[in-house]
């Protein structure tokens with residue numbers, strides 16, 4: 001059933017030309033890229049849905065903010081403005097800028113994790129998992145069972161399985177669990193939200209065992225929008241009130257601000273307690289890895305535009321338009337019988353590639369296969385969120401089998417229009433029509449030891 005596209009609550013002032021290569025050219029490009037979409041040049045992609053991270057369009061206020069960004073090495077105005085925005089929106093006592101999300105992880109995780117320790121999450125994103133492992137610890141996912149079934153619609157599929165969490169803590173030994181990480185929204189499960197109730201219950205378990213709760217909060221505003229829309233008792237609360245309550249259950253947050261911060265580069269660390277003993281080691285690591293703590297690896301102008309973007313992201317009319325884009329595309333997929341993680345999440349549509357290509361086994365990467373087909377079909381760049389991304393077990397080095405085989409169509413903020421979504425839907429329908437003839441996927445011919453999906457080489461499996 002077609003649904004109405006919610007009009008953009010803005011108009012366009014600057015445009016960026018796109019070009020569409022021929023099908024033949026695209027086939028050559030993807031082969032030259034060793035069938036890894038990260039090796040394609042941006043200009044060779046007609047609609048780039050590789051990620052919603054750092055690909056956002058800034059507003060006129062943000063572009064204006066660039067000019068007033070203060071480039072002082074220490075104590076820049078833009079730093080204080082960002083800290084004030086962070087304290088106001090999240091109600092946390094300490095706010096530390098860093099250059100992106102994984103920098104936040106690199107600064108914080110070694111303080112809390114070491115060899116022999118575990119971190120448990122509703123689901124780790126790839127870099128977050130990698131930083132747990134780089135700190136010497138092991139990462140365990142603990143998402144609710146509903147998340148694993150893309151077809152069945154359920155609210156808050158991003159939630160932590162709280163009962164399982166407590167069981168896991170007892171099995172591993174509470175003293176060995178260095179950190180619990182709640183990812184909002186749950187990216188790997190399809191941008192699925194976490195409810196306030198689930199956050200509260202998770203925090204109660206953490207408090208009982210004296211374990212810190214970190215909110216991996218790249219998409220905090222989209223998560224808050226889902227709470228307002230779908231959780232009982234929140235319909236009349238403002239997005240900001242919901243964000244504050246959500247964050248009140250955490251002890252700290254690590255954030256890639258390249259998503260809901262609506263900027264091209266930036267990250268944040270927050271600690272709730274203004275007098276936290278974590279502040280000194282965080283600042284020390286920040287100075288070593290990122291730069292002095294009042295700029296955290298960013299330009300002064302980046303600090304300035306992030307302080308503006310954080311407020312723009314909690315604007316309800318923007319969020320209604322944004323989530324509306326996902327729903328518009330999802331409704332077209334419903335009409336075509338194309339399965340995706342449903343209901344649709346916050347930052348993209350995650351196509352169920354296992355459903356599209358039932359004969360392709362996990363070790364031939366159905367999600368990656370569909371990403372390649374979409375590029376060949378219409379120059380659309382998407383990525384695998386499945387076994388290809390998950391990689392190998394860090395101990396046995398064997399290919400892991402992911403719970404899902406998704407192809408993620410991640411939507412940059414304020415960038416693409418309704419007509420672009422129609423192109424994407426048509427391309428998916430065209431691939432579906434020839435899907436039964438696609439019985440083999442891809443194999444890896446070279447891979448680096450960690451985060452391999454960014455760099456690996458692939459070839460058609462035969």
Ligand code: F0G
Pocket residue numbers: 050051052053100101102103125127128183187216218255256257258266267410
């Ligand atoms: N946490 C989550 C939930 C993420 O989705 C990401 C990045 C990070 C942390 C790391 O942040 O990229 O700023 O260093 N996700 C991007 C994506 C890359 O495409 O989903 P970063």
